[in-house]
Amino acid sequence: MGQKEISVAVPADSAAQGQSMQFPHLDETLEILKTSDNRSILDRYKWETSLRDGMQEAGSKPAFVFPVMDMKHQSSQDHALRERLVKDIGLAAEEWGFFLVKNHTIPRDLIDKMMSYGHNFFSLPKEKKEEAVFNLTVHPGKNPYYQGYGGRFQHLQEKVPWLEHLGELEHPVSGVKNLASILWPESNESASFCEAVKTFSEAIRQLGIQIFELLAEHLKLERDFFSKHFAEDKAYQTNWRFNHYPPCPAPDFVLGLGPHTDPNALTIIVQGDVAGYQLLKNDFWFQVEPVPDTLLVNIGTALQTWTNGRFSSVLHRAVVNEKKARLSILNFLSPAKDTPLEPHPSLIDAEHPRKSDSRDWTHLFQPKLS
Numbered sequence: 001m002g003q004k005e006i007s008v009a010v011p012a013d014s015a016a017q018g019q020s021m022q023f024p025h026l027d028e029t030l031e032i033l034k035t036s037d038n039r040s041i042l043d044r045y046k047w048e049t050s051l052r053d054g055m056q057e058a059g060s061k062p063a064f065v066f067p068v069m070d071m072k073h074q075s076s077q078d079h080a081l082r083e084r085l086v087k088d089i090g091l092a093a094e095e096w097g098f099f100l101v102k103n104h105t106i107p108r109d110l111i112d113k114m115m116s117y118g119h120n121f122f123s124l125p126k127e128k129k130e131e132a133v134f135n136l137t138v139h140p141g142k143n144p145y146y147q148g149y150g151g152r153f154q155h156l157q158e159k160v161p162w163l164e165h166l167g168e169l170e171h172p173v174s175g176v177k178n179l180a181s182i183l184w185p186e187s188n189e190s191a192s193f194c195e196a197v198k199t200f201s202e203a204i205r206q207l208g209i210q211i212f213e214l215l216a217e218h219l220k221l222e223r224d225f226f227s228k229h230f231a232e233d234k235a236y237q238t239n240w241r242f243n244h245y246p247p248c249p250a251p252d253f254v255l256g257l258g259p260h261t262d263p264n265a266l267t268i269i270v271q272g273d274v275a276g277y278q279l280l281k282n283d284f285w286f287q288v289e290p291v292p293d294t295l296l297v298n299i300g301t302a303l304q305t306w307t308n309g310r311f312s313s314v315l316h317r318a319v320v321n322e323k324k325a326r327l328s329i330l331n332f333l334s335p336a337k338d339t340p341l342e343p344h345p346s347l348i349d350a351e352h353p354r355k356s357d358s359r360d361w362t363h364l365f366q367p368k369l370s
């Protein structure tokens with residue numbers, strides 16, 4: 001493909017890097033573009049070659065249908081329907097590292113509420129948004145990436161992503177209170193935002209557990225082999241993040257987020273009604289069009305490692321739109337920091353030698369540009 005794989009989502013440390021990689025805010029770039037013909041301001045966002053070079057014409061793509069899982073069969077009394085779901089979800093995890101889920105258990109009004117918080121936040125003036133930038137003076141030594149608000153970081157990608165984001169990395173909603181009180185210091189909104197994030201994160205965890213159990217069943221592992229890491233008494237993380245991709249006058253040359261794999265176990269995504277998530281399969285980039293009430297799920301590298309590579313951590317990226325802003329809500333399900341990444345013994349044999357050493361999963365966050 002000639003595309004560079006960048007398998008970094010969140011660098012592990014390096015507050016200093018975080019500070020040195022500051023760029024003008026996207027809002028400033030957009031403001032300049034409104035009044036000037038000089039598009040050189042876009043250079044810092046431009047990837048080496050046009051994105052089109054990495055995309056085949058639609059007509060030449062192999063025919064495909066994205067795997068869609070009907071989660072209502074998860075609790076079906078009809079044995080055959082449940083068996084079918086187990087098989088389909090397992091094959092999707094093996095062949096795609098990706099699937100869509102419908103009839104899931106996340107209430108629609110909760111998703112709408114979260115989306116409207118996101119829209120409201122990103123329409124604030126940049127000065128207000130930047131009040132929620134993670135404060136390294138207050139939290140020395142903590143990972144500054146993807147916590148609080150970010151709109152100026154390069155994240156070790158080849159080019160600056162056309163993206164601003166707001167989120168929380170800690171387990172599962174601590175820190176949100178802090179964020180909420182910065183964003184809405186004198187209003188009840190602060191409490192209802194915390195409540196929404198808490199309920200949403202819990203609903204995502206429950207859905208994640210259903211998915212983990214179906215996947216374990218497919219591989220004939222103990223039912224809780226994956227899900228036990230997300231039990232209430234574990235220090236798992238279900239960190240959430242809004243990604244906001246403003247409209248871009250040169251959508252073919254920038255990326256909302258460059259090609260990467262997610263280091264965590266499972267990512268559950270609400271992509272709203274504007275397309276932008278693309279995944280690589282058989283050397284083609286496929287765009288996942290929005291389907292109402294359907295969530296995107298991708299396998300992350302921790303799950304790939306636990307399964308000795310039976311499930312694939314899918315390479316994906318986000319493209320941007322010329323006319324429409326795009327808002328997505330990402331939910332990264334990660335085991336506790338010190339969890340060993342030990343492949344299940346039944347998945348290692350002469351034909352499938354062990355693919356990686358046992359390590360704790362945070363090593364996946366180490367910067368690795370290839």
Ligand SMILES: O=C(O)CCC(=O)C(=O)O
Nearest residue numbers: 243257276277318328330
């Ligand atoms: O916004 C999206 O649809 C994808 C973003 C993504 O892959 C990420 O933040 O890891």
Ligand SMILES: [Fe+2]
Nearest residue numbers: 260261262316
């Ligand atoms: Fe991702």
